[in-house]
Amino acid sequence: MGVGTILNEVLGDFMPLNIKLNDIVELKKPHPCGSKRWKVLRVGADFRIQCEGCQHKVMIARVKLEKRIKKINGEKPNDN
Numbered sequence: 117m118g119v120g121t122i123l124n125e126v127l128g129d130f131m132p133l134n135i136k137l138n139d140i141v142e143l144k145k146p147h148p149c150g151s152k153r154w155k156v157l158r159v160g161a162d163f164r165i166q167c168e169g170c171q172h173k174v175m176i177a178r179v180k181l182e183k184r185i186k187k188i189n190g191e192k193p194n195d196n
């Protein structure tokens with residue numbers, strides 16, 4: 117394993133997920149309504165997302181949201 121590989125792994129850990137407006141994110145835990153899918157309405161340090169099941173809207177800090185995300189638009193974000 118070279119230095120470049122190690123650097124990539126370190127930097128990779130700090131790379132923010134590429135979440136864009138109107139993306140559909142799937143969270144690890146379902147909402148009480150049963151849906152795991154949320155639409156992104158606002159991006160920034162705080163995100164605003166809307167539940168696809170019950171249309172409930174919430175504000176959530178980016179760091180918190182990233183920890184809960186399982187998929188973005190149907191794809192696993194950390195698969196290389």
Ligand SMILES: [Zn+2]
Pocket residue numbers: 147148149150151167168169170171172
């Ligand atoms: Zn819901």
